[in-house]
Amino acid sequence: MTAQTQLSSGAEDNDTASWGGLELLPGHPIMWVLILSELVVFGAFLLTFSGARVVDPQGFAQDQMQLDRLAGGINTLVLLTSGLFAVFAIQAVNTGNICRSRLWLVLASLGGAIFLIIKMIEYRAKFDAGIGLESSTFFTLYFLITGFHALHVVLGIGILMVVAIWPSRINVETGAAFWHMVDMVWVLVFPVIYLVR
Amino acid sequence: MKKSLEITDVAAIDMAGSCIASVRTACVVWGIASITTLIAVILALGDNAVEPITLNMFATGFIVAVGCIKAALILRYYLGLGPAAGSWRAMFIAFLIVIFLGVLAAQGVVILMTPQAAS
DSSP: OHHHHHHHHHHHHHHHHHOOGGGGSSOOOOHHHHHHHHHHHHHHHHHHHHHHHHHHHHHHHHHHTSSOOOHHHHHHHHHHEEEHHHHHHHHHHHHTTTTHHHHHHHHHHHHHHHHHHHHHHHHHHHHHOOOTTTTTTTHHHHHHHHHHHHHHOOOOHHHHHHHHOOOOOOHHHHHHHHHHHHHHHHHIIIIIIIOOO | OHHHHHHHSEEEEEETTEEEHHHHHHHHHHHHHHHHHHHHHHHHHHHHOOOOOOHHHHHHHHHHHHHHHHHHHHIIISSOOOOOTTTHHHHHHHHHHHHHHHHHHHHHHHHHHSSGBBO
């Protein structure tokens, strides 16, 4: 056995080693580690937002009235639909239909792009109204949380596009898992920031 | 042909036993999540409040619970975090419960600070 083969074999052993149950979940276990850490970060953001609201409830309520709830709701529907397309991509790759899987992945990415366009329109309206990052605590947290989420959408689109180029079963499941995490975070962000007042 | 139909209609279960939703189940989950989102947006747009209002605990609990249930549905049926996921599934559910309770507790404090404003 050559040194390179030994190295390769060792890497495979490590990859299939116990991940404490994460290896039982769809996709690569390392993606689940990432998903867990992202959820902790966004959970902390949402709890911080709720905590900051306690300090200045009137200010938060006043600022929240300037948010576009319709745009937030449309974005929720767009991401939910995009997540459904990612499920279809997994189903397609499981049945060996690679072309269809690619198509669903591209459509899921398209959903992400529509989400970003709506988000940009929302941000533009805020900037045009003279609202920025430093306008108030509410808007600092609003731009921080939704901006950080939008960055994940950008990353998710990139991952889905890469997976569409190499659509093996593990790749599609791993990419879709990240996309569903982005989707799941938004369904929590939307009510906390846009609706609760 | 029959086998292909079984794979797509029933859940696709991998060797480890984790379960990714069938097309039909995924569509039902999407329908439930979309309808609840639409209702939430319609209710939010329909209040026509000129002055900022403070929601009562019930309304807040309902809004956040709907969000957490949608997240739980995504976890279960889109991410495939089924019963086989064991304690990991419990951890994710615990995460959602912490968010739910945290937001609700904050709203409780806000209402206590402005009791007459709660509607």
